[in-house]
Every structure is written in C-alpha cells, then in structure tokens.
Amino acid sequence: MDDVVKELADALPDGVVTTDEAALEKYRHDWTHDAGAGMPLAAVRAESAEHVQETVRWAARHGIGVVPRGAGTSLSGGSMAVDGCVTLSLERMNRVEIDTDSRVAVVEPGAFNVEVKRAAAAEGLWYPPDPSSYEICSIGGNVATNAGGLCCVKYGVTTDYVLGMDVVLADGTLVTLGGKRIKDVAGLSLLKLFVGSEGTLGIVTKAVLRLVPAQQPSSTVVATFPTVADAAAAVVELGRSVRASMVELMDRASINAVEDFRPMGLDRDAGALLLVQSDAPGATRADEVAAIVAACELHGAKEVLDTDDPEDGEMFVQARRIHFTALEPRGSVLPEDVGVPVPQLPELLAEIEAIGQRHDVEIPVVAHAGDGNTHPAIVYDAGDADSERRARLAFDDVMHAAIRLGGTITGEHGVGRMKKGCLEDQVGPDVMALNRKVKAALDPQGILNPGSFV
Amino acid sequence: MDDVVKELADALPDGVVTTDEAALEKYRHDWTHDAGAGMPLAAVRAESAEHVQETVRWAARHGIGVVPRGAGTSLSGGSMAVDGCVTLSLERMNRVEIDTDSRVAVVEPGAFNVEVKRAAAAEGLWYPPDPSSYEICSIGGNVATNAGGLCCVKYGVTTDYVLGMDVVLADGTLVTLGGKRIKDVAGLSLLKLFVGSEGTLGIVTKAVLRLVPAQQPSSTVVATFPTVADAAAAVVELGRSVRASMVELMDRASINAVEDFRPMGLDRDAGALLLVQSDAPGATRADEVAAIVAACELHGAKEVLDTDDPEDGEMFVQARRIHFTALEPRGSVLPEDVGVPVPQLPELLAEIEAIGQRHDVEIPVVAHAGDGNTHPAIVYDAGDADSERRARLAFDDVMHAAIRLGGTITGEHGVGRMKKGCLEDQVGPDVMALNRKVKAALDPQGILNPGSFV
Structure with missing residues (x-):
C-alpha cells in the first residue's frame, strides 16, 4: 500500500479500504467484461455517506479519479475501473426503509432493486422500475443510469420515481436534493440532472423513491x-x-x-x-x-x-x-441498447438484421418494443481477433442505424465507456459542449468517473 | 426607439419588435400583478426560432436581459419585466402538430395547454398535465415551470411528458435535446434540467410532448x-x-x-x-x-x-x-404554492390557519391534496399599506412553515421573482451554490430572465 492510499486507509475504519489483488480483480470489472478494464489503486467499500465524503475529499486533494460502483452489473462499462483510480463500492450501504404514510422508500445505493420491491410489497406498495437484472442490480446503478425495464412502457423509468437524494459532490460536500414531497419545483431541476449522470457529477448516497399501490x-x-x-x-x-x-x-x-x-x-x-x-x-x-x-x-x-x-x-x-x-454458451456478447421512435422500430430491426449479415455475426434481439428500445446482442468469439473486430464494427453500425432513424445509442444502460465514442454522433457538437460545460462546473478537476462519457 | 433597439428591429420583420407604450404596459406584467414590475426597452413577438436566436444574439452583444414570456399567466412573477430588459414573447409561435404513430405532440411554446389537449383528443389521444389555468396558459410556461395540475396525482407533471425540445441558449445557439423516442439516456439529462428552469438557462422554441390513450x-x-x-x-x-x-x-x-x-x-x-x-x-x-x-x-x-x-x-x-x-372581488391576492409530504398536510393546513389569524388576513386554501401541494391565497387590500404589509408577512410565514415541515416553497408555480428571497432558506447554501454554478456555466453573462431566482 503506497503512502497516498495509506493516508485514506488510515482515515477510514479497518476493512473499508483494500488493495488486495484478488479483491481488486473483482472490482476492476463490471458485466461488460471488457479486457480494457484498468487496475484501481485501491477499492473503498464505504459504509456511510461520511466514508464517501472522506474518499472524495482525499481524491480531490490528490487528483485521483473515483469510479463509483453499485452491484457492478453495468452493461456499458460505467463502473469499469481505470488505471490509477479508486473504485468506490457502495455495496455495504444497502439499507431500505419504507415510509407507508408518505409512500416512499428511503434507500441506500447498494440495495438491490428487488430488495426495494420486496420491502414495498410487504406494505402493500410497489416500486415499479424493473430492469431485467432487477434481482442483482443496485438502486445506485439504477439511479445513475436512469434505468428502465419491462413495465416502464406504462409505469415510467427510474427518474419518474426519484423524489429526493443525497449526493456527495466532487469537493466532498454532501447535498440533499428534493425529499419526501411529491411535487417540488424550487430552483433548477438538479435532482433530475443527477439521475442518469452515471457518477460523473456526484455520488448518490441515499435515494427517496416514490411508491404506488400494488400492481x-x-x-x-x-x-x-x-x-x-x-x-x-x-x-x-x-x-x-x-x-x-x-x-x-x-x-x-x-x-x-x-x-x-x-x-x-x-x-x-x-x-x-x-x-x-x-x-x-x-x-x-x-x-x-x-x-x-x-x-x-x-x-x-x-x-x-x-x-x-x-x-x-x-x-x-x-x-x-x-x-x-x-447467450452465454454462444460466446461473448456486446450488449446493445439502442432505441428509436416506435414507428421506426420495423426499420431499425431490419437494419440490425442486415448489419448482422454484413459483418457475419449473430445478433439476437429482444426489445422493450412498446418504448422502441431494443437490445441487440452481438455475439462473438473473444478468442478470435477477427470475430471481435467484426462484432465491434457491427456494434458501431447498430448505433449509427439508430441515430439515422432519429433514435438513441442508449435507452437505459447508459453511455459509460463502451459508447462514449458515439455520443457526439448522436447529440451533435453543441449538445456535447453543453454536457462538458455542466461537467466542468460541477467537477472541475474531472475526478468523478473519469474516462466515462463526459 | 433608441439605436440599440433599432438595430434589433431592423434585423427582424416589421411588427415583431414594438416599443409602443400601451403594448409594453401589457408585456410588463404577468398574473402576479406586482407593482414592482419593470419597464422593458422593447417587446419582441418572435414568429420563429430564428427570431429568438436573433434576439438573444443581439442581447448578448449588448448585455441586455431577456425575459421570455408565454401567455403571461405566471403567478410567481416569472415573466414580469425588469427595467431595461426586452420581453421576448412567444405568443405568435403556437403551432401544434400531432404524430399519431409516435403518439407525440410537437408544440411551439406559445400554444395553450388546452390546444394541445384538443388536438390530441381529435386523434383519440390525451395530453394529461392540467394546470387550473389550462385554458389560458402556454406550453412554454408549462415547460418552464414544470407545471402540475389536478390529474398529476395519478398522471405526473409536465416533465414526465417532455420527450424533447429545441432550446435557444444564452449565446443564441439552438440545440435539440431528446426527440420522439420514448427512452433516451445518452449523456446528461439536460432535457430534464431545462424543464422547470424558468427561462434562466435557455428559451424553449419547440417541445415534443408524449401523449397517451384517451382518459x-x-x-x-x-x-x-x-x-x-x-x-x-x-x-x-x-x-x-x-x-x-x-x-x-x-x-x-x-x-x-x-x-x-x-x-x-x-x-x-x-x-x-x-x-x-x-x-x-x-x-x-x-x-x-x-x-x-x-x-x-x-x-x-x-x-x-x-x-x-x-x-x-x-x-x-x-x-x-x-x-x-x-377571490377577485375580495381584494388582491398573493398566491401561494407550498407543498409538504402528504402526511404533513394536516399540520401545514393548521399552520396556515394560525398564520392567517396572527396577521389578520384571510387565507382561503385549495390543495392538490393527494400530492401535498397547497394553494393558500393571501387576500389583501392593495390600497391599504398595512394590509399589504401583513399579507407579505403571512406570505413569508407560509413558505417557512412548509420548509419546517420538510416541504417546498413551490410545488408547481415556480420561484420566479416573488419567492426568490426564500429559495435559499429551503435548499440551503450548498444547493444554492450548485444552482449558481449551473447558471454561470450556461449563461455566464446572466442575460436570461435576469432578476429571477438564480
């Protein structure tokens, strides 16, 4: 453990910071399984918002990047480590508390989506957002990506249920946005800005989630x-x-x-x-x-x-x-998440088929069709350089097909590190500049989730 | 017409810019009827996004404030003029187009809410958000304040229906955010940031609104x-x-x-x-x-x-x-819009009653009770300085009562100019600083809706 990391480890309780190689090997990767994942200096398993603040303050002092991480189920490389960063895992912060009168769940970021659903159901209430991975993905990740799911065609996505959150900013300040009130338009919609910001603007340490009567x-x-x-x-x-x-x-x-x-x-x-x-x-x-x-x-x-x-x-x-x-037995997968306006769905699906043929790769597709959001899964042989090359070409082509049809490169997984090269192709240079301006205003050192989309 | 205004008038078609006194008298005020409304240099009645861009570029060149305005029904002084600004009215930009296959309305900001509802209904579709003023308020204002209404207890507020928008930024650049796709998490949630920003970050020139099957x-x-x-x-x-x-x-x-x-x-x-x-x-x-x-x-x-x-x-x-x-026959009104978590509603209502008694003012209350959002209306005699003084004390007390109960000073009207003095009391200095950082990043000259909340 070098001196800089030791400084952080000394400031936090025993066992919170680890530099154990086997542990770091686990924290480097997320479900993207990308060979390009970096190696963190250390992993921090925060147990409280104070630990998150301490870590971010330390990182700011030393100019070290912080990659926040919930359950590590990102399919876009959003929680993949970069060399020399620290991975800040929220897995130990997993309390879920239901307030039945206010009909909200107060949830720490490491709690799984399914745990919120279960706790709500015990009170006859329901937390709708349901990513396919709801049994193993964390609320922190859901909020960070504005996750969707199967029922959101009728019930909306994560942002529609976030009433409040505590966020640790890039200088270690903890702010509370929103709360248990259902409507609140006081000041800029910062709450909504942090939802979907993929850990690039701050680190969520608590979320207040709206519940509804049981389905x-x-x-x-x-x-x-x-x-x-x-x-x-x-x-x-x-x-x-x-x-x-x-x-x-x-x-x-x-x-x-x-x-x-x-x-x-x-x-x-x-x-x-x-x-x-x-x-x-x-x-x-x-x-x-x-x-x-x-x-x-x-x-x-x-x-x-x-x-x-x-x-x-x-x-x-x-x-x-x-x-x-x-798909696991079939090979490695580049998971897509492109969406288009619903009437363009047939055209997008036809394009995806043509792209599979053109690059000679198998691309099974499932779609949240009612939302126009598709998940083409580009299957390839990770041991075969040519297969991987063709898969990556197909991956890019699918994104560009969606863009041409008035769509998006990501409907619910986030841009992360896998798609950052195509974001500007979708939103254009002016919106890209806006993204950068907001990022620079809130994280001028660029320490929060570095190497991610902005 | 002075030389600076003439420069703008010459750049735009005849009749778009006016300095006519009677016209300006109309454009100075909104429904807040505040005696402190300033006098604009001119009013611009834009007919296209290009006119908006031209106006903002001119304003940026000369460091002149731009107060955007839809139908002027703001109850928080959001579209009230300030001395030396130009009022940029969007009333002439009022096209509504329904895309039935995508189930969206593409709407210019000057269109009334009711016009969107009617156009959607003609196709068997429904645009839910329904402020009490829906027959006379504009979509631009609805988007600027993230307006709610009566049905939002079940169907959500304006932000839940905004899929896309065109915005003219503080330097005159026009950007398109989102579109007809239902789900899109590519990049920061800038779309959601602009909703509810009350004209302080940019001027909406087009909105893509989600429609649902008829109620x-x-x-x-x-x-x-x-x-x-x-x-x-x-x-x-x-x-x-x-x-x-x-x-x-x-x-x-x-x-x-x-x-x-x-x-x-x-x-x-x-x-x-x-x-x-x-x-x-x-x-x-x-x-x-x-x-x-x-x-x-x-x-x-x-x-x-x-x-x-x-x-x-x-x-x-x-x-x-x-x-x-x-309430009109009863006197002048300071319209409140405070909200609390639903279980705190009884306490808030009791507090409001006590505040009315303490300051000897009548405060009839209606509430979107299912959302905990109340509209106490503080009635006073505008000709009686003491009555007005007591009303303003009550106005502040009601906001602070809501804050003490974990609530908000505004659930749907916006902070505007009437409540800006209390915003920091609600959100605290750190969140206030965050508001200012975002504002400074996007409008460094501070020309967009100056004198408003940020």
Whole structure:
C-alpha cells in the first residue's frame, strides 16, 4: 500500500479500504467484461455517506479519479475501473426503509432493486422500475443510469420515481436534493440532472423513491409473427388504444437462443414473438386483451394465445428475462441498447438484421418494443481477433442505424465507456459542449468517473 | 426607439419588435400583478426560432436581459419585466402538430395547454398535465415551470411528458435535446434540467410532448368534513390503496369564497371539502369509489356523495377551478404554492390557519391534496399599506412553515421573482451554490430572465 492510499486507509475504519489483488480483480470489472478494464489503486467499500465524503475529499486533494460502483452489473462499462483510480463500492450501504404514510422508500445505493420491491410489497406498495437484472442490480446503478425495464412502457423509468437524494459532490460536500414531497419545483431541476449522470457529477448516497399501490394481476398475450416487421407493426397498432403494462419482442435468433438454453416449446420458426401484458383492473383487462389480440391478428400473427393465469404469464416473462443468460454458451456478447421512435422500430430491426449479415455475426434481439428500445446482442468469439473486430464494427453500425432513424445509442444502460465514442454522433457538437460545460462546473478537476462519457 | 433597439428591429420583420407604450404596459406584467414590475426597452413577438436566436444574439452583444414570456399567466412573477430588459414573447409561435404513430405532440411554446389537449383528443389521444389555468396558459410556461395540475396525482407533471425540445441558449445557439423516442439516456439529462428552469438557462422554441390513450370517464366523490385535519387524514388513508385521478381539497374559506362568487349549494359550514375522482376502467371504478367513500367515512366525513355522471362531476371540478377567479372581488391576492409530504398536510393546513389569524388576513386554501401541494391565497387590500404589509408577512410565514415541515416553497408555480428571497432558506447554501454554478456555466453573462431566482 503506497503512502497516498495509506493516508485514506488510515482515515477510514479497518476493512473499508483494500488493495488486495484478488479483491481488486473483482472490482476492476463490471458485466461488460471488457479486457480494457484498468487496475484501481485501491477499492473503498464505504459504509456511510461520511466514508464517501472522506474518499472524495482525499481524491480531490490528490487528483485521483473515483469510479463509483453499485452491484457492478453495468452493461456499458460505467463502473469499469481505470488505471490509477479508486473504485468506490457502495455495496455495504444497502439499507431500505419504507415510509407507508408518505409512500416512499428511503434507500441506500447498494440495495438491490428487488430488495426495494420486496420491502414495498410487504406494505402493500410497489416500486415499479424493473430492469431485467432487477434481482442483482443496485438502486445506485439504477439511479445513475436512469434505468428502465419491462413495465416502464406504462409505469415510467427510474427518474419518474426519484423524489429526493443525497449526493456527495466532487469537493466532498454532501447535498440533499428534493425529499419526501411529491411535487417540488424550487430552483433548477438538479435532482433530475443527477439521475442518469452515471457518477460523473456526484455520488448518490441515499435515494427517496416514490411508491404506488400494488400492481393488479396481469393477463398475458403471446403472439408469434412471420417477420419482425409484422410484430413491430402490431406494437404500433396496439399502442393507439391500449396502455399495456408490458410490450416485449423477441426475434427468431433470440427465441432460438432461449430454446437452446432452456427448451420451453417456443416456436423456433417464428420471425418474432410478442409478449404483451395488461394489468388493467376488472373487466377492462379482458377488453385490453381483446384489443391486443386484435392488433396482433390484424398484422398477420401466426398464433396468438392469451392467459389470465399469472403463473403461465410469468413463465413467458422468464423466457424473455433469461435472454441475456441464454447467450452465454454462444460466446461473448456486446450488449446493445439502442432505441428509436416506435414507428421506426420495423426499420431499425431490419437494419440490425442486415448489419448482422454484413459483418457475419449473430445478433439476437429482444426489445422493450412498446418504448422502441431494443437490445441487440452481438455475439462473438473473444478468442478470435477477427470475430471481435467484426462484432465491434457491427456494434458501431447498430448505433449509427439508430441515430439515422432519429433514435438513441442508449435507452437505459447508459453511455459509460463502451459508447462514449458515439455520443457526439448522436447529440451533435453543441449538445456535447453543453454536457462538458455542466461537467466542468460541477467537477472541475474531472475526478468523478473519469474516462466515462463526459 | 433608441439605436440599440433599432438595430434589433431592423434585423427582424416589421411588427415583431414594438416599443409602443400601451403594448409594453401589457408585456410588463404577468398574473402576479406586482407593482414592482419593470419597464422593458422593447417587446419582441418572435414568429420563429430564428427570431429568438436573433434576439438573444443581439442581447448578448449588448448585455441586455431577456425575459421570455408565454401567455403571461405566471403567478410567481416569472415573466414580469425588469427595467431595461426586452420581453421576448412567444405568443405568435403556437403551432401544434400531432404524430399519431409516435403518439407525440410537437408544440411551439406559445400554444395553450388546452390546444394541445384538443388536438390530441381529435386523434383519440390525451395530453394529461392540467394546470387550473389550462385554458389560458402556454406550453412554454408549462415547460418552464414544470407545471402540475389536478390529474398529476395519478398522471405526473409536465416533465414526465417532455420527450424533447429545441432550446435557444444564452449565446443564441439552438440545440435539440431528446426527440420522439420514448427512452433516451445518452449523456446528461439536460432535457430534464431545462424543464422547470424558468427561462434562466435557455428559451424553449419547440417541445415534443408524449401523449397517451384517451382518459376513461371518471366517477366523482364529494365529501365534507368538520375540519381540514379530518379531510387531510382521509387523503393519507385513501392514498394507501387507490390511485385516484384527482384528490382536491377546499377549506371553509375557499368554499365560502366560491359560494359567494357563484352559489352552487356547497356546504358553507364544512371545515373542508374533498373532491376525489377515479378514472379506473370498468367495474374497478366502483371498487375505487367504494374505497374512497370508506376512507372519507373512516375519518369523520359529515356528508359523502358520489356520482358516475361525468357532467355532475365536472360541475364540482368547476367549483374548484374557479377558486382563484372567485377571490377577485375580495381584494388582491398573493398566491401561494407550498407543498409538504402528504402526511404533513394536516399540520401545514393548521399552520396556515394560525398564520392567517396572527396577521389578520384571510387565507382561503385549495390543495392538490393527494400530492401535498397547497394553494393558500393571501387576500389583501392593495390600497391599504398595512394590509399589504401583513399579507407579505403571512406570505413569508407560509413558505417557512412548509420548509419546517420538510416541504417546498413551490410545488408547481415556480420561484420566479416573488419567492426568490426564500429559495435559499429551503435548499440551503450548498444547493444554492450548485444552482449558481449551473447558471454561470450556461449563461455566464446572466442575460436570461435576469432578476429571477438564480
């Protein structure tokens, strides 16, 4: 342990700072598994906001970068280490407290999304945002990326539920933004600025999250289509009249990857599968299901089945959720997260298919189709330099296809380190300059999540 | 017209710039009717984003302040002129375009909220945010203040519906943030930062607003209570199980002011009236109505009536909406907009009553009770210096009461010029410094809405 790190270790309780090689090996990486991950000087496992402040003050004094980290499930390299930084893990700060009268959860950043859901459910309440990884991703990461999920087509994304937060700024100051009040427009919307800032402006040490009454049971429609274009057309159609609580799409490659991994009897010949749920209460659920079925049939569905049994429905949702895991045996994956306006979904999906063919890589696609947000997964052989080269070309091409269609390079994963090269292509030089101005104003030394998008 | 103003007038089409005294008299004021309103050098009635850019570039060159203005219905002095500024009116930029496939409205800032609602309704779609003034307030103002309204207890506020915008920055650059895509986390959440920035960071020249399928018909519950505390307790209670689409409260003074103005048979002896709607579909509406009625009865309601007739319900909503107009015959009004966490609502209402007594001023209160957002209206005699002095003391006391209860000085009107003296008391010096850093980064000359909160 060098003198500079020792200074920090001495200022914090035993066991908070580690320079153990095996530990650092774990903290270097996130789920991006990028070979370019750097090696941190040390990892800090903060147990309180004071530890975070102490660490940031120390980092500011020495001009050392701080990479904040929740559960390390970033798919964009957002919590990947850079050489010479410290990784600041929030995993030990994981308290969850429910205030039933105010209907909020007060949550530390290391708590998992599922823990907030469970604590809320115990009081008959619900925290809606549900990234596919909700059982293993942290609230800190959710807030940092403004995470979405499956139900956000009806219930919105993380930012819609953040009422307040404590943030440690780049000079170690702790500020409280918002609180348990539902509406508050006093001053600039700094709270909303910090949501989605990916640890580049400050480090969240507490979040006040809005809860709502428990969700009603859902009915599920599963429809297969000859082509993804047909399925996408059905999505546009049903969006006109139904506020579905889930509108997920799997393309043929994704269906087959899941069937290979865990056979569930999905139709391997279908061009695409739509998984749509309605949680409308009472008899209206049947009306919504009928409207969803009609939209699918109108756009050439091969087979449509619907069920009111939540367990049957959940089985299909599981098939969708394991998509990412199901790809593991197939090779390494560059996970995409591009989105377009919903009417451009068919065109984006066609482009992705063409890109896969052009670069000779497999690109199974799942999509939060109701939001136009797709997750093409570019599969490659990490041991084969040419395969990786072709995958990276495809990765860039998919982002540029989304940009050309009026879309975004990231709908919910964040830019992180994997996509920073394409951010300016999307937003243009003027908005890029705005990003930099805000960053420079709040973190003039550039110590917060260095090497990330801004 | 002096040389500097002439330079601008020459650069823009005839009739865009005016220095006509009668016109300026109109543009000086907003609905705050504050005697301290300044006199602008000129008013610019922009017809395009280019006119806005031209004006801002000219202002930057000469170091002249620009006060942007939509319909001038600000209740916080947000669009009030300051001496030597130009007022930049967006009233002529009022196009509304509906894209049904993307389910968005593309709207210029001068369009009224009601015009967006109407255009959306013509396509079977709905733009939810509904400030009480929705028939006469502009979308530009709604975006600038992150306006709320009656249905936002269930459907959220303006920021939840802004998918994109064009903004003219302090140097005249026009940037496009977001777009028709529903989810987008690429880069900092600048879009959300500009929403609610009250014209201090840039001038919105176009907004892309999310639309949803048309609202279902509503059932209405009207309940009277012996005290506001009972009514507030019923609000907390029903929030546990019901996602009501409207939860409005009127206190005795407000009921009587409305009855004086337009007799509707409201119970003048009630301590408070709750007006609650459910727009749940199908048979669930009856379940929600039953739960709302039960919550009211549990907390001592004197009388509870419910109706499924939308016209009957709308009559009560009108009674609530005319509250502000009904106060006109009673004198001048300092309109408050303080909010607290919902469980603190009874305490806030009790405090407001005590403040009225202490300063001997009438303070009728209506509240978006389900959000904890109240509108105490401090009535005074503008011709009587002592009355005005007491009103201003009450105005400050109400804000500080909200702050003490963990609340905010403004839930939806904005800080503007009327409340800027109290902003730091709420957010503290560190958050105030953060506001100033962001402002300085984006508008270093301080020409955008000078004299406003930051």
